[in-house]
Every structure is written in structure tokens, then in C-alpha cells.
Amino acid sequence: MGRQFFIGGNFKMYVTSRASITEIIDNLNKAKIDENAEVVIAPPSLYLLLAREHLRKGIEVAAQNVFDKPNGAFTGEISAQQLKESGITWTLVGHSERRVILQEDDAFVASKTKAALDGGLGVILCCGESLEQREAGKTIEVVTNQLKAVADKVKDWSKIVIAYEPIWAIGTGKVATTEQAQEVHAAIREWLKKDVSSEAAEKTRILYGGSVTEKNSPELAKQADIDGFLVGGASLKPAFVDIINSNSA
Numbered sequence: 001m002g003r004q005f006f007i008g009g010n011f012k013m014y015v016t017s018r019a020s021i022t023e024i025i026d027n028l029n030k031a032k033i034d035e036n037a038e039v040v041i042a043p044p045s046l047y048l049l050l051a052r053e054h055l056r057k058g059i060e061v062a063a064q065n066v067f068d069k070p071n072g073a074f075t076g077e078i079s080a081q082q083l084k085e086s087g088i089t090w091t092l093v094g095h096s097e098r099r100v101i102l103q104e105d106d107a108f109v110a111s112k113t114k115a116a117l118d119g120g121l122g123v124i125l126c127c128g129e130s131l132e133q134r135e136a137g138k139t140i141e142v143v144t145n146q147l148k149a150v151a152d153k154v155k156d157w158s159k160i161v162i163a164y165e166p167i168w169a170i171g172t173g174k175v176a177t178t179e180q181a182q183e184v185h186a187a188i189r190e191w192l193k194k195d196v197s198s199e200a201a202e203k204t205r206i207l208y209g210g211s212v213t214e215k216n217s218p219e220l221a222k223q224a225d226i227d228g229f230l231v232g233g234a235s236l237k238p239a240f241v242d243i244i245n246s247n248s249a
């Protein structure tokens with residue numbers, strides 16, 4: 001029943017021990033997960049292998065970041081090839097914490113997306129506006145410009161999942177209203193149709209991220225253009241399973 005829902009858990013740098021990541025994984029391994037839910041977790045890079053080795057089949061592992069070159073003298077970076085070879089099948093790209101704190105610009109995000117896809121990974125491509133940009137009425141413009149930078153370099157969007165994450169809603173407890181989220185998701189779909197292809201508009205999953213919890217997820221999941229969630233803080237808690245299953249709630 002229902003459409004295929006996609007739920008990502010972004011553990012950010014919250015998890016600080018093998019014991020705590022193991023506890024989260026054990027919890028997911030014994031959870032009853034809706035058959036229409038595709039689940040991907042993104043632990044800190046130090047725990048990617050531990051997660052891949054202990055997680056049950058059917059739940060995929062994502063890196064939180066990837067570099068845009070396949071190999072070479074790039075201290076501290078990890079390539080798509082290295083991830084793929086280690087059983088890591090997805091990566092986040094363009095998270096606002098990297099755009100803002102690490103100053104990654106649209107061109108670099110686009111270059112990483114291309115490198116990740118070329119290296120055989122699926123990409124959870126994050127976009128979203130700041131509070132100032134929203135208040136200035138620039139939300140759709142900002143978000144589509146972020147995506148356009150990728151579309152200039154990447155034609156095949158079949159392995160891209162878009163995550164709309166308004167910066168003002170991340171980690172703040174201020175979730176976007178269902179109307180606010182649906183409006184931007186619909187605009188993203190419209191943009192996909194115009195600038196990428198009708199097929200991409202039809203098939204690309206568009207996730208919402210920003211203070212998603214098991215309490216607000218069922219309402220958000222009902223919106224026509226919300227195809228899943230990218231969950232931060234709440235993905236570390238047992239109730240993450242309720243969020244995963246919220247499309248069938």
C-alpha cells in the first residue's frame with residue numbers, strides 16, 4: 001500500500017561512542033518497518049563501517065559528506081569510490097551545516113554531487129533557505145538556485161533524492177507548517193519539470209527536514225509532495241521508528 005517513502009537519519013556529530021551507535025542500530029534491527037519505507041542512516045564517518053557491518057539488510061548507510069575527487073593528495077577527505085567499496089551506498093551533499101559553517105558554495109555542492117553519482121552512490125541533496133531569505137520572500141528562488149547549480153552539471157537525477165531543509169527549522173524545534181513545506185515541495189517539483197525533465201518531476205523523492213518528530217511526521221507525511229523525511233536529532237531516539245512508519249500511521 002501507499003507510495004514509497006524515504007526516511008534518512010542524519011546523526012550529524014551527535015553520536016560520540018561505539019556503544020551509543022550500536023544501541024541505535026540494535027534498535028533499528030529489531031524494529032518492524034513498513035514495507036514501503038526506504039531507510040538510510042548517516043552516521044559520522046568514523047562509524048560508517050560499524051553501521052554497515054551491524055545493520056540488517058535492507059537498511060542502507062550514507063556518508064554525511066563526500067569529496068569531489070576520486071583519489072589523491074586530499075588530506076582528510078573521503079571519496080565516493082572509497083565509500084562504495086566499503087558498502088556505503090548513499091551520501092548527503094550540501095547540508096546547510098556544511099554550506100554555512102564549512103562555507104561550501106553551490107558550485108562545490110554540484111561538483112560533489114556529480115562525483116558521488118559518478119562513483120556509484122545515491123545522493124541526498126540538501127537545500128533550504130535562511131530565516132532572512134524566507135522573510136524577504138526569496139525562499140523558492142534560493143532553493144531552486146541551489147538545485148539549478150546541480151542541474152547545470154548533472155542530467156540524470158534518477159539517483160538523487162532532494163531534501164528540503166529550511167535552515168530556521170533545523171535543530172530549533174520550529175518545524176515548518178505543513179502548508180509551508182508543501183508549498184516549497186510543490187515548487188521544487190515544478191522546477192524539476194521545467195529544468196530537468198517530466199520524468200524527474202514524477203520520480204524524484206522530495207524529503208522534508210527540520211525538527212521532524214514522531215508527533216509532527218504523520219501530518220507532514222499526508223502532504224502530496226512530501227515523499228519522506230531527513231531527520232536529525234530525533235533519528236537518535238527509539239521514536240525514529242515511528243517517524244519511519246508515519247506514512248502508514
Ligand SMILES: O=C(CO)COP(=O)(O)O
Nearest residue numbers: 010170171210211232233
Ligand atoms: O538537519 C537536519 C537533518 O539533516 C534536521 O535536523 P533536526 O531534525 O535535528 O532539526
